[in-house]
Amino acid sequence: MKKILIVDDEQDIVESLKFVLEVAGFDCYCAYNGEEGLNMARKISPDLIILDVMMPKINGYKISRLLKYDNKYKNIPILMVTARSQQEDRLIGEETGVDEYITKPFELDEIVKKVEGYLKG
């Protein structure tokens, strides 16, 4: 079973993502802040990461940069979730190696489809 790491300080969001992704047949791991997320990513080497931008301690961009510049993890696709939609945020995302950008509020179906696209295709 493919492993997905969900990192978001909003428990409810994590919960709902976990539910639909598990129904879709993925193994889900959850982290509720940046530090925890980064540690877990290094420990379990997930097949895909869903990452929130604004989090206490280490924000999403930083995690993305740390992982994408590390040969061991650079191939893990990262889907970035944010409430912001400004152009410059997208630019930072691109620079830090984010694969996909998803703006809140998002459709759960859309996320499931995207994840399946990365892990099956």
Next chain:
Amino acid sequence: MAKILLVSENDKKGKDIQEILQKYSHEFCYADNSTLAIDILNTQRPDIIILDTEIENFDLKIVNKKIKSFENIQTILLTKNDDAEPELLKNTNAFLQEPVSKNLLIATINANLKTKDSLDKLANSNHELARSLYQLNVLYSTSSQFAGTLDKEKLIDCLIEGIDKSLSFGLSCVLTFKDDAEPILIINSLYNISDRVLEALKLRAVLNYKSLFEKKAMPFELDIKNLKIEKHVKHAIKEYDFSVLRSDNMFAPIVLSDNFFGFVEIFRESEFTTEDATCFQTLAQQVSLPLKSASLYEEIKRNNKKLERLERLKSEFISIVSHELRTPLTAIKNALDIILSGKTGELTENMNKFINMAKRNVARLSGIINDLLDLSKIEAGKMDFKFEMIKIESVIDYVKTSLDEMAKEKNLILKTKIEDNFAPIYADSRRLEQVLTNLVSNAIKFTPEGGQIEIRTEVIDAKDINYVEMFDFEFRQLHGKYLLVCVKDNGIGISQENLAHVFDKFAQIENSLSRKVGGSGLGLPIARQLLEVHNGAIWCNSKPEKGSSFYFVLPLANEKNKFMLEFKQDLQKAKINNSSLAVIKIKSENEIIQSLINDEKLIKKSYLNNSIQENDKKDTALTMVIPDGDRFSADFLKKKLQSYTKDYKNLNPNCAIMYSYAVYPEDAIDEVELMKKVGESLQKIRE
């Protein structure tokens, strides 16, 4: 009584004449050589000189030359016979022949004294006239300087300078108050002043101030402790002592009706005349009006700053709140979606109905938040636009496809009629989709079942647009060819009194019907702002029960429009970043402009990113917008072009380059004004 000098070598003559003159109590001196004569002339300044032509040992002409250098010295020649050197005669007022008659001598002296007296008076009044004229000139130039500035400190400087020029004081004290009512005593002094004199001046200023408001309330707090000193000394080599305070002085308050700005006091060794006093009072009076304007201007500036800050805070507030709202909204929506998907178990019909109701309202709420965010971004000038050449069909197709479903649900016919599909526009297609989606979805909401909605386009000249008086402000800026898009429905329409407010923020929230159909009430204000950024316009026409037509126009893409849109964006960025921007215009023969453009040493490639060339038969005008450009960079380019002109002259002697520039924010703050300035000030570059 007069002072009389006799120049002669004959002692006897000297004694005789002295005897006669002293009888009439005239002062007499005698010189028997040219050196002594010149010495006496320099030191004693005689009124009358008698020159004896019978001279052997020196040249009278030397003495005569010296006499000419003084004003109003009367010369009498004393001769043996009736002739004298023509050179001497030229400067002579009277002529006595020897032997001299006593009476004739006295009469001649008297007559010459009278002449001298009149001449002296004339010279004096001439002098006074010149002085008054000078003072008038100073008054005039000072008052025009007053008119040229709204800066309090500069105004005070001008006042002091004007007073100094016209009255040349030794010491001046000006009391003024800063914006925060902080009192300052500005001292301008010819010589240094000791600390003790300074203390005395401070005390004097406080006393003067208090005496002005003896029984009235004082407008500002002032005591010797909080009085600041600003001291300017011209020549520090000498120092004034207390005696300077005993020299002649004048004092004038600077007031305009109820507004008190301070006072000015000056000291001078020589006495002041009545004219001096008038001049002084006039200057003190004249500065009060511009000081009033300056303080009003300061106040406006302060208020503007406050308003700008509030406006920014509002935008930031909206943006933060909206972001914060999105996260819980996403959580709600996700939960509802999971339940509706059936993955948590079967739903009854009623459960389905109510969960869907919740979901619909979540969608509505997130729409409102998006609208709020959009509006706050546009208003703060922070929305990014991606302008490109597009055709309106693609926008219409997108909107039609995405709203077809919604129209079908209400049994509405959604038609399109595109008249001219070859007209490209320079626009942000996503923003236009937003505008059109808003208009069409409004039409769908407000049209009853079975109705019809039509999207129509045409190319139209600004002067052929059907003018709707209510939206007067929208049409003012339009000229040239436009693409017009019309969304027409046969729905419930809008009443006349509501029509005027459809583009106002939150307008439709007042309307109970709109609450039923949902929406933020921000769609149309957003559409209007978006079109404004595109240099377009939006308006509408409606009849209740018959239906509404919403129109918007966009300028057809051409070089000029493209240039102006980019210019507007650059200017917006400069405003947000508090940076400057320069617009430069160069006009010359086509060939010269082309070679300038191709020469990277002259014109940087980046300057041409947003530029426009306008050709007529022979000449090309090149206008460039340089973000972050200022006066310095504009002058620098001018200098480069100057030396270019010089080199080019050898090949083409008629080569001439016209140049002008305008800078934001110094010259103007909007793009139309800047273009106007730069167009008006074209001047030939001289090599």
